[in-house]
Amino acid sequence: MKRGFPLAGLLRLRRLQQDQAALDLAEANARVAAIEARRGRARSALNTSGATPQTVAAMNAMAAARSSSRSMLADLDALGRTNQTSADQAQTVFDAARAESIALEKLEVRHLAAVAAADLHAEQIVLDEIASTRWHRDQDNSDPRSDVTS
Template identity: 70%
Template sequence: MIRLFPLAGLLRLRHLEQDEAAGHLAAANSRVQDNDSRRDRARALLHGTADSPTTAAALQAMAAARSSSRSMLADLDALGQGHRESLRSAQSAFDAARAESKALEKLEARHAQAVAAADLHAEQIVLDEIASTRWHRNRTEDEQ
């Protein structure tokens, strides 16, 4: 006889919450990786600039560009810190959701084991009854 796990609905809800947390974690990971690659590309472009200006105007332009670039890199670093913080938060949320799901999964496994044991016990009782009935029938036939 199949007996359903009484907390199956809650387990499904926990799995949905875990899936949602996994989605948030994946999005946070993607944002961190995108920001890191954007910062790395910006740094690579800055390393490729010429270092020797030929005129005073070129020197001023280079100084302004470097200042702007430093500001842009600082902004990307700050944005990256924010993304890393949201990544840590998403990881914590996922870990909590996974722990809740795992606890219910263990309860479900124990329930399945208990149901299987009860079914085996009931089957054994029936087999014992059949064997006992046959033994008594054979004994009665032998006595006649």
Template identity: 55%
Template sequence: MPRAFPLAGLLRLRQLQQEKAAGELAAANLRMRETREARAGMYNALETSFSEPVDATTMNAIAAARSSSRSMLADLFALDTRYAAELETARTGFTAARARSVGLEKLEGKFAEAEAAEDLRAEQTILDELAGTVWHRRQKEANT
């Protein structure tokens, strides 16, 4: 019966950590993409809005809208900066988790190869013993 990989539990833990880190990286990428799309949408909206002030009230409304838009853009830039830092942290976390998993995965592969080689050696030993027994039996029968 083949032995189980002694570090299988640790390997599974590392793989779960890697999957979690991959999820965090995907979420960070999504937040970053959404923020950049929102910022691009804001720029497009500002480029296409042409308002002609007809009186002082309209001019004040346009000024307030532009000020609000400027504030929203500043918030989006700040959010973009924050999400960029989070993305880098998530990327670093995923890389580290992957590195921890890879080493154990290689060990597991080497363990499986060693187990397979040991199984083949044991099988060959049995076959050699059987062949030797048959050969001795035939020799014995030939001599009688």
């Protein structure tokens, strides 16, 4: 006889919440990685401009470009910190959702073990009853008093 886990619906809900938290975490981590890649490209572009200006106007343009690049790097750093904070929060939410799922999964395992033990116990009772009945029947058939004729 199969008895279902009474908290199966709640376990399904917790697993869905965990899956959603995992998705949110993956998205946050992807945003962090994308910003980090953009930062790396911007730093690389800033470091590779090795041309020496020939005129004052070219030097002013180069200074403006470097200033703009530094400003962009500062913006990317701020965005990176914001995204990292979001990723950390998403990790915390995922860890909490996982902990709730694990607790219910452990209860489910215990329930399944208890059901299996109860089923085995019931089966053993039936087998013991069959063996006992047969033993008593065999005893009655081999009883010498039952063979006495009057």
